[in-house]
Amino acid sequence: MFGSKKSPLKVAKPSSVESWTNPFDSNDEGMDTKKYSSSRKTSSERALTTLGVNTNPFDDGTDANKKSSSTLYGFQSANWNKYKNDFRDSGGLENQSVQELESYAVYKAEETTNSVTNCLKIAENIREEATQTLVTLHQQGEQITRSHHVAADIDHDLTRGEKLLGSLGGLFSKTWKPKKTRAITGPVIVGDDPVRRKGNHLEQREKLGLTSAPKGQSKLRSPPQEPTNAFEKVEVEKNKQDDALSDLSDLLGELKGMAVDMGSEIERHNKALNHLYDDVDELNFRVIGANQRGRRLLGK
Amino acid sequence: MADQLSKGEEFEKKAEKKLSGWGLFGSKYEDAADLFDKAANCFKLAKSWDKAGATYLKLASCHLKLESKHEAAQAHVDAAHCYKKTNINESVSCLDRAVNLFCDIGRLSMAARYLKEIAELYEGEQNIEQALVYYEKSADFFQNEEVTTSANQCKQKVAQFAAQLEQYQKSIDIYEEIARQSLNNNLLKYGVKGHLLNAGICQLCKEDVVAITNALERYQELDPTFSGTREYRLLADIAAAIDEEDVAKFTDVVKEFDSMTPLDSWKTTLLLRVKEKLKAKELEEDDLT
Numbered sequence: 001m002f003g004s005k006k007s008p009l010k011v012a013k014p015s016s017v018e019s020w021t022n023p024f025d026s027n028d029e030g031m032d033t034k035k036y037s038s039s040r041k042t043s044s045e046r047a048l049t050t051l052g053v054n055t056n057p058f059d060d061g062t063d064a065n066k067k068s069s070s071t072l073y074g075f076q077s078a079n080w081n082k083y084k085n086d087f088r089d090s091g092g093l094e095n096q097s098v099q100e101l102e103s104y105a106v107y108k109a110e111e112t113t114n115s116v117t118n119c120l121k122i123a124e125n126i127r128e129e130a131t132q133t134l135v136t137l138h139q140q141g142e143q144i145t146r147s148h149h150v151a152a153d154i155d156h157d158l159t160r161g162e163k164l165l166g167s168l169g170g171l172f173s174k175t176w177k178p179k180k181t182r183a184i185t186g187p188v189i190v191g192d193d194p195v196r197r198k199g200n201h202l203e204q205r206e207k208l209g210l211t212s213a214p215k216g217q218s219k220l221r222s223p224p225q226e227p228t229n230a231f232e233k234v235e236v237e238k239n240k241q242d243d244a245l246s247d248l249s250d251l252l253g254e255l256k257g258m259a260v261d262m263g264s265e266i267e268r269h270n271k272a273l274n275h276l277y278d279d280v281d282e283l284n285f286r287v288i289g290a291n292q293r294g295r296r297l298l299g300k
Numbered sequence: 301m302a303d304q305l306s307k308g309e310e311f312e313k314k315a316e317k318k319l320s321g322w323g324l325f326g327s328k329y330e331d332a333a334d335l336f337d338k339a340a341n342c343f344k345l346a347k348s349w350d351k352a353g354a355t356y357l358k359l360a361s362c363h364l365k366l367e368s369k370h371e372a373a374q375a376h377v378d379a380a381h382c383y384k385k386t387n388i389n390e391s392v393s394c395l396d397r398a399v400n401l402f403c404d405i406g407r408l409s410m411a412a413r414y415l416k417e418i419a420e421l422y423e424g425e426q427n428i429e430q431a432l433v434y435y436e437k438s439a440d441f442f443q444n445e446e447v448t449t450s451a452n453q454c455k456q457k458v459a460q461f462a463a464q465l466e467q468y469q470k471s472i473d474i475y476e477e478i479a480r481q482s483l484n485n486n487l488l489k490y491g492v493k494g495h496l497l498n499a500g501i502c503q504l505c506k507e508d509v510v511a512i513t514n515a516l517e518r519y520q521e522l523d524p525t526f527s528g529t530r531e532y533r534l535l536a537d538i539a540a541a542i543d544e545e546d547v548a549k550f551t552d553v554v555k556e557f558d559s560m561t562p563l564d565s566w567k568t569t570l571l572l573r574v575k576e577k578l579k580a581k582e583l584e585e586d587d588l589t
């Protein structure tokens with residue numbers, strides 16, 4: 001039954017260059033080498049294009065002559081193109097000299113650093129947007145509470161109006177009592193969960209030793225000396241990646257906290273809106289009754 | 301368009317006629333108000349904004365004669381919205397009158413809202429001094445009505461403009477106060493480091509290294525997590541650069557921060573001021589040597 005089906009890898013016989021797969025890739029990645037290489041290419045190209053651009057208003061142009069980190073490592077664009085397609089045009093990894101492979105390792109390390117830094121930037125942007133969203137949610141919560149307060153005020157005024165409508169009418173007309181199905185509760189402020197609230201209090205957390213100790217200067221701004229060999233260069237890049245990943249981890253933790261707070265706040269809003277809806281519905285019912293009474297009086 | 305314009309003029313004439321005639325128990329003002337309202341709507345449809353604004357002002361005076369201040373205030377607001385298209389100053393004066401009327405009838409939240417609108421108009425006209433004054437009034441009104449989020453938004457605007465006008469201490473006080481308030485709120489606590497960064501940048505503009513260091517210590521006490529943030533590192537490194545009078549270090553520090561979180565125009569302006577002062581100091585040093 002399954003005999004006719006061939007393995008997808010054996011269907012098309014690729015040329016010797018294309019059949020080569022990265023020995024460090026996992027097997028399933030090998031299937032989609034083409035698909036990945038294009039996206040990888042764009043990300044590295046993006047990294048390349050950003051190197052020379054200078055848009056910072058604080059630049060004096062003094063360091064325009066400074067070489068970028070990549071050129072410090074002595075890469076020419078020709079080499080970069082070679083690395084970008086993983087030496088497919090020059091016989092694969094196996095046929096490269098040790099020096100070439102070292103340079104390739106440095107290039108890959110730099111590319112990874114750029115990717116991690118980009119992730120960090122994206123996370124920072126998300127964090128800023130999330131902060132704004134939380135402020136808006138807080139404002140919305142306040143507005144719901146204020147609207148409910150107004151509904152309670154309307155209830156007071158309506159009660160007085162109903163009394164006046166009840167006292168109107170002829171001498172022999174039967175007294176009118178407004179229909180009320182339930183009392184108006186007014187805003188039910190659903191506070192934060194006190195346990196969680198206390199747990200979140202920064203000073204108490206610090207006393208308990210829950211807050212992570214403030215990190216020192218995490219970024220290796222100026223390494224003690226310029227890395228000389230490829231191994232040192234890769235180590236420097238790895239340190240940069242570690243710092244960036246550590247920052248990213250903290251940011252993602254914070255984003256998780258934000259998401260939880262957003263969720264609980266929206267839940268509070270839902271509860272508050274349910275109460276508000278009930279009260280407004282009751283007010284609506286009473287206003288209709290008062291209008292009917294008014295019409296009846298005018299009809300007489 | 302022309303059709304609506306002639307209709308509007310017709311309604312206006314009828315209204316004027318009503319006002320000049322005799323009416324029973326002030327009913328002439330009610331009728332005139334109705335006609336002025338129709339006329340103003342026609343002028344709006346004809347996009348004749350000045351005429352629409354003027355008609356709304358006549359409508360407002362009718363409502364005042366009838367002692368319905370709320371309607372009069374609303375008519376002034378409508379007039380302001382018409383004048384907004386052609387004459388900002390007239391728009392502001394209409395909103396100002398509306399605010400006074402809302403205050404008279406105790407509608408302070410409405411007054412606050414329109415004070416904020418006046419501030420926004422001035423801001424649009426780049427009249428920062430007046431914008432600051434009205435944002436401050438608006439914040440005050442919102443605070444009285446316990447609309448804290450809107451109050452804080454207005455206060456932040458005040459702080460922003462105060463810093464632009466080199467009233468740094470005022471700006472610092474506002475940002476620190478907002479940060480203090482935000483710490484006690486589960487939703488607003490995430491914005492604290494942003495407020496402290498703004499306050500810190502204003503501290504840097506004062507160029508008092510001791511004050512900056514003290515402020516950073518105070519911010520750490522206020523929010524124990526602040527010392528681990530990139531914002532804290534930026535402020536501390538800039539303070540060090542100012543202390544060492546090292547422009548290159550200052551530039552590197554700012555560039556590194558900007559590469560991760562692009563600085564907005566307000567921060568850029570203030571940091572450029574700091575840099576200019578630092579450069580001037582460096583030049584002085586060079587002249588002396």
